[in-house]
Amino acid sequence: MPLYTSFVTLLVALFYFFIATRVPLARRKYNVQLPAITGNLDFERVFRVHQNTLEWLPTFLLPLWLCAYYLSDIGAAVLGLVWIVGRLLYWLGYTSAVAKRIPGFFIQALACLLLIIGAAVGMFMRLGTP
Amino acid sequence: MPLYTSFVTLLVALFYFFIATRVPLARRKYNVQLPAITGNLDFERVFRVHQNTLEWLPTFLLPLWLCAYYLSDIGAAVLGLVWIVGRLLYWLGYTSAVAKRIPGFFIQALACLLLIIGAAVGMFMRLGTP
Amino acid sequence: MPLYTSFVTLLVALFYFFIATRVPLARRKYNVQLPAITGNLDFERVFRVHQNTLEWLPTFLLPLWLCAYYLSDIGAAVLGLVWIVGRLLYWLGYTSAVAKRIPGFFIQALACLLLIIGAAVGMFMRLGTP
Secondary structure (H helix, E strand, C coil), X not given: CCHHHHHHHHHHHHHHHHHHHHHHHHHHHHCCCCCCCCCCHHHHHHHHHHHHHHHHHHHHHHXXXXXXXXXXXXXXXXXXXXXXXXXXXXXXXXXXXXXXXXXXXXXXXXXXXXXXXXXXXXXXXXXXXX | CCHHHHHHXXXXXXXXXXXXXXXXXXXXHHCCCCCCCCCCHHHHXXXXXXXXXXXXXXXXXXXXXXXXHHCCHHHHHHHHHHHHHHHHHHHHHHHHCHHHHHHHHHHHHHHHHHHHHHHHHHHHHHHCCC | CCHHHHHHHHHHHHHHHHHHHHHHHHHHHHCCCCXXXXXXXXXXXXXXXXXXXXXXXXXXXXXXXXXXXXXXXXXXXXXXXXXXXXXXXXXXXXXXXXXXXXXXXXXXXXXXXXXXXXXXXXXXXXHCCC
């Protein structure tokens, strides 16, 4: 079991939980009552940060663990931290303006791309191992 | 491989699937045509139950398995069952009124919190093991 | 670690990422500005394809890995490929009309059902093993 990646995974769960809690706070701030998910653009941007983070979790978590197991625990863990940093910037940017979500978005997408490549490399190397 | 937690995980998949199937039934009952996701408050509450359950799965499943692996299979499995019970109450409550989602919500959140603590304790104990 | 299922899982991550990228393309084509998620029915169907794929991932991925581990790596991997094919047909169908989502939907649902049965069988067999 890759221990470094386990720690980063717990951090991801905590970070994701933190992002999720932004939505009820934005509901109160911008007065958007449950069960509505639209009606105020400031609320909708916060809502989209959470949704987008959830939407990207499969693209992130599956390669993270395949990379950790088949190639490198510490390498996967470092890229996992990069993903969290990208997601933090995405949250800070998107909540102020739609266009400002871009830099953080590309950082987290790059982390996912490298994890996918790492997972593929590790798995093809395993194929060739007797 | 933690067998008790595996059983609970399969139960979680079945429970989550059951919750998901409430949405098309509510579409028919309240006459909300695809691809719309708004338009009737009774439908929207059922829709939100499903979405919220999905949104909490990472906060639940990642600590569940880290806790099962690093600390206690049977402990994680029991907390997994508590989560399902909380989610059942959340579904029953929320479908009748927005305010009635609260008790079930706190039960499932408490299960997640204990799993996070359990995972962290187990992982830090592993760090100290030669 | 089930290697065939690992390869299929990486393929699932790539396929899911491909489906996710259809949404920003549809935003541009049908001129639906962020953070809106409604306003044009053609866009909303593409949006729903992505959302529905995400919504089904837990019902698919959890039994996939339990089946791979407890019963058969290659069997789970084959059903994983069937799921991807069903999801491709679902995407192609749903983007042209709501009713055309049905065949692909049932193929992917059948794959999930067989994975759930496979996981349950494998886990109950393990229970009986000393």
